[in-house]
Amino acid sequence: MHNHTIAELAAGLKAKKFSSKEITEAFLKRIKELDNKLNSFITVCEEQAHKDAQIADAMLAKGNAKPLTGIPIAQKDIFCTQGIKTTCGSKILDNFIAPYDATTITHYKQAGAVLLGKTNMDEFAMGSSNENSFYGPVKNPWDLNRVPGGSSGGSAAAVAARLAPGATGTDTGGSIRQPAALCNLTGLKPTYGRVSRYGMIAFASSLDQGGPMARTAEDVAMMLGVMAGFDTKDSTSVDKPVPDYTATLNDSLAGIKIGLPKEFFNAGLDANIAKVIEAAIKEYEKLGATIHSISLPNCELSVPAYYVVAPAECSSNLARFDGVRYGFRCANPKDLEDLYKRSRGEGFGAEVKRRIMIGTYALSAGYYDAYYLKAQKIRRLISDDFRQAFSQVDFILGPTSPSTAFKIGEKSNDPIKMYLSDIYTIAANLAGLPGMSIPAGFVDGLPVGMQLLGNYFTEARLLNVAHGYQQVTDWHKKTPENF
């Protein structure tokens, strides 16, 4: 059962080969048996999953099922789930029972999907290795000594180990694409504003975007159809119709123009990864694509600019965690200031505190122009680079990550080294563009992801380009040996 893709499970449910109850029980059983090796779930929602499966089976029996009805989905623990613990990977929210559902959760409920559980993540989505979680690191199912990537590391590990057929992630600087690459998954970060941020605990509001992670582009297309859409509760949600992302998956790729940014293939890239990406480019040529060399000259500044913009926005967003209205409160506060300071100091982990302080500094009197304003200007230059590139090509292709999955502990004492894990993914967030990572091969038994970036709101075409590649390759079908 667990080897089926979402599309296969959905077809089986429709044909009454099995019930949602059977699927749900099969995945819950796998989580019980195997997740002690991975630590990919913070909360397993067994009771809720059984209830959801019952509702789904009734919908299926009545004949009013939707594409994802009865499919178990794991939700990143950044999405608020009413009545269910929602921690964002932090001690400060360890006792937080969300009083409402995120719009993404509401959409999955309306679609008849089953809530399997809440997945582990870097605290407040800040990290590229899932080592920053209050609930402990997540292990990569391809090698248990290595990280699954982050911040959506729990979602990636769970889907790669087939403890769930699909999971949600969020991507502020690469947090869907990088773990997808390190765990051999297909993941999509939509255009900023495509998926509602309501009830998705905020990290950097002008960059955060939720999206799907699964094994195939087809599954991702099915999930995106549920997640995307206008939401009046999110003031930056974009009011554009949602196409049927599965309808155009098989369109021809003949004549598409793919750009290779020379900055993505420079000395910083591992030579073995470069070989894998070059082989993928050849496949696209066979599918009828033309390849063009392009330049994104300001992209090398995307990581520095990001580490001003994201911390600045996080220092403001995370001010809400004050030990008064919800979440962790320190013991025996001597006055109000002590209550704030110790609740936050004891409730947040080291990386979150670093970023809050960097952001506070960058926004403080006398430094605003030198840091925040400067970073916003660089952001404009990066966005203009993409505008220029997309006047020449339809898609941009390159590696998702400069290395394969690294060892647990390898980068955890060097913040800058860790930040550079996202060197190829961050620019898309600064510009608000959609991007995907898809499995492209292996180096020393570890998965390599290829990144595809598209122009604003080209998710359907991006999925088509990913799906076309997956019809002629089988990298996405490889699964880790011990799971």
Add this chain to the structure above:
Amino acid sequence: MSLTAVEVKKIAHLARLAINEADTPKYVSELSTILDFVAQMDKVDTGSILPMAHPLDVTQRLRADEVTEPNQRELFQSIAPSVESGLYLVPQVIE
């Protein structure tokens, strides 16, 4: 850009974060390293560039001035650390 221990303590105060005295040197060195790293931005002259606050150049949408949320005080206060008579409790502020 090298921060001093005094500056780090000031930043922590502004951010309302208690940090241990013993951890201060670590924060001094880490935050200074990060600021050095972001200083790469200075390589580019951005004098005439318009800052970009938002990825899509859209104006903030406004909604009709109507009540859309029901009062859920009890639900919201059920998850608060300390509540009495419908009020959130904090240490005494006014003598």
